[in-house]
Amino acid sequence: MEDKTLETMRHSASHLLAAAVMELWPQTKLAIGPAIKNGFYYDFDFSQLPQKVTEADFPKIEAKMAEIQKQSLPIKPQKLTLAEAKKIFTHQPYKLELIEDLAKEGEKEVSLYTLGNFTDLCRGPHVANTSEIGPFKLMSIAGAYWKGNEKNKMLTRIYGTCFSTAKELENYLNFLSEAEKRNHRVIGRELDLFSVDEYVGPGMILWHPKLAAVREVIEDFWRREHRKHGYQYVYTPHIGLSHLWETSGHLQTFKEAMYPPMSMALKDKEETASYYVKPMSCPFHIRIYKARPRSYRDLPMRLCELGTVYRYEESGVLNGMLRVRGFTQDDAHIICREDQFVKEVNQVLDFALEMNRAFGFDKLKVYLSLRDPANKEKYVGPEKNWELAEKSLKEILHRRQLLFDEDLGGAKFYGPSIDLKAIDSLGREWQGTTIQLDFNLPERFGMTYIGADGQEHTPIMIHRTLLGSMERFVATLIEHYAGAFPVWLAPVQVKVIPVSDKSLDYARSLTEKLQAEEIRVELDERSERMQAKIRDAEKEKVPYMLIVGPKEAQTGNVSVRRRGEIDMGPIKFETFLASLKEDIDKRRQV
Numbered sequence: 001m002e003d004k005t006l007e008t009m010r011h012s013a014s015h016l017l018a019a020a021v022m023e024l025w026p027q028t029k030l031a032i033g034p035a036i037k038n039g040f041y042y043d044f045d046f047s048q049l050p051q052k053v054t055e056a057d058f059p060k061i062e063a064k065m066a067e068i069q070k071q072s073l074p075i076k077p078q079k080l081t082l083a084e085a086k087k088i089f090t091h092q093p094y095k096l097e098l099i100e101d102l103a104k105e106g107e108k109e110v111s112l113y114t115l116g117n118f119t120d121l122c123r124g125p126h127v128a129n130t131s132e133i134g135p136f137k138l139m140s141i142a143g144a145y146w147k148g149n150e151k152n153k154m155l156t157r158i159y160g161t162c163f164s165t166a167k168e169l170e171n172y173l174n175f176l177s178e179a180e181k182r183n184h185r186v187i188g189r190e191l192d193l194f195s196v197d198e199y200v201g202p203g204m205i206l207w208h209p210k211l212a213a214v215r216e217v218i219e220d221f222w223r224r225e226h227r228k229h230g231y232q233y234v235y236t237p238h239i240g241l242s243h244l245w246e247t248s249g250h251l252q253t254f255k256e257a258m259y260p261p262m263s264m265a266l267k268d269k270e271e272t273a274s275y276y277v278k279p280m281s282c283p284f285h286i287r288i289y290k291a292r293p294r295s296y297r298d299l300p301m302r303l304c305e306l307g308t309v310y311r312y313e314e315s316g317v318l319n320g321m322l323r324v325r326g327f328t329q330d331d332a333h334i335i336c337r338e339d340q341f342v343k344e345v346n347q348v349l350d351f352a353l354e355m356n357r358a359f360g361f362d363k364l365k366v367y368l369s370l371r372d373p374a375n376k377e378k379y380v381g382p383e384k385n386w387e388l389a390e391k392s393l394k395e396i397l398h399r400r401q402l403l404f405d406e407d408l409g410g411a412k413f414y415g416p417s418i419d420l421k422a423i424d425s426l427g428r429e430w431q432g433t434t435i436q437l438d439f440n441l442p443e444r445f446g447m448t449y450i451g452a453d454g455q456e457h458t459p460i461m462i463h464r465t466l467l468g469s470m471e472r473f474v475a476t477l478i479e480h481y482a483g484a485f486p487v488w489l490a491p492v493q494v495k496v497i498p499v500s501d502k503s504l505d506y507a508r509s510l511t512e513k514l515q516a517e518e519i520r521v522e523l524d525e526r527s528e529r530m531q532a533k534i535r536d537a538e539k540e541k542v543p544y545m546l547i548v549g550p551k552e553a554q555t556g557n558v559s560v561r562r563r564g565e566i567d568m569g570p571i572k573f574e575t576f577l578a579s580l581k582e583d584i585d586k587r588r589q590v
């Protein structure tokens, strides 16, 4: 209800924008102006104007909008026949085209709304009076094709936002500027973390040494935790023959996301096979299972792999490390019996919660991703498998008393899933853990085990990632921590800063001691002033700076400075080292 009111108000604000633009530049041709998430837009054709309209014009437009709004004009509806409406919009070709479209749809009447001197073609609804439109702000300008079709004319889209109260608007603007400061692409550049090189290929991530260090820590931690939870590691190839992907159903339902095949005939005319770069690792893990006969005693079998996969994403949706074409999943497949899968799913859920907590994500939002009932042909496997899988996951969530939202159409082609989205420090949701229950691929691949009854049975498979992909997860961390990683993850944990060259020997000896303790340390040997070195280490977001001069060298002390300009004063080097190691071992969020 609340949302509907806000939407109506925002849509009304788009008319206010159009009214202001028409007063400023009467030659403007109007297209359409809907409400959208967090605001509204209006598309204009400014090509009749002698000058370009840019963001520099926003203050002028906003002032005019405010002027009209203050007159408390009623927004009056009116019904006209198509012919009457056409007369009103003689100079508005886009409106005339819309009226024609309505005529083709068999409409006899159209609805118009008028505020002051301005009349627009619109279905409504609107607020009754311009005074009911809350505080607004114009946000940005972009090109947009008429009716979204690239064959049509490029129009100018002006985006705006509008809230019920000034406080809400201010909060939203603060949120946006905070989000921009945390943008992982911006921080990635500033801190030399990663790059996407068009010369290498769009959507492919180059991990620079600093971010590679973060990933190494995450992977080491991930491996240890998986051992503790009874998983076994495997390694599988990057490409596989086409029949693998036929059996799995990928070529039937996932082909658009796959890179085109590599034909062996190009190498050898006798060869007819072709290979595909893997978009998922499942078929390989299944073949490992099938490499020998299995008995009920072998189950559950938990195979895990940091598997690098490639998926073709449209270039328009690529976004830093968040939407990429090559990524490494923290993948695992649990192959189990019917009497085991409920327990296994619950264990994965517990594991996922622990893992998220270790990275500072205490709050998670739970989704149950189901089939799109209107598009059942997008999924493989018989109806009974789907019904059972969906029902089972729902029951597991109910029994744990977890609140969840259903995501219709969110399931993968082989089975439904439980998805956990991490909520970051700004309250944004990030895709991470997914636990998929699959009764289909085991059947398709003819996976079997010999039961206690001596008979052959088909196992059940759980596909799961806890972090999602290394790329997306690390991007999430960069934004969550605004680049200031806690000390256990930080690319450089300690920066040693000698006050002058006289203390260089002592600084070097400390650096070597820290290195020997596997601390990621850097010595700033430059002949810069100490203050400049501190400033640079702050910019690099290094958690600890050790400032050492002759006094420290004499006493075996270090002057510790925490990131964020917190001077902790001089302490014994050994005391500092012990507390640092404890923070790292306990993975404290400092």
Ligand SMILES: [Zn+2]
Residues within 6 Å of the ligand: 011, 012, 015, 113, 121, 122, 123, 124, 125, 126
């Ligand atoms: Zn309207």
Ligand SMILES: [Zn+2]
Residues within 6 Å of the ligand: 280, 281, 282, 333, 463, 464
């Ligand atoms: Zn899988």
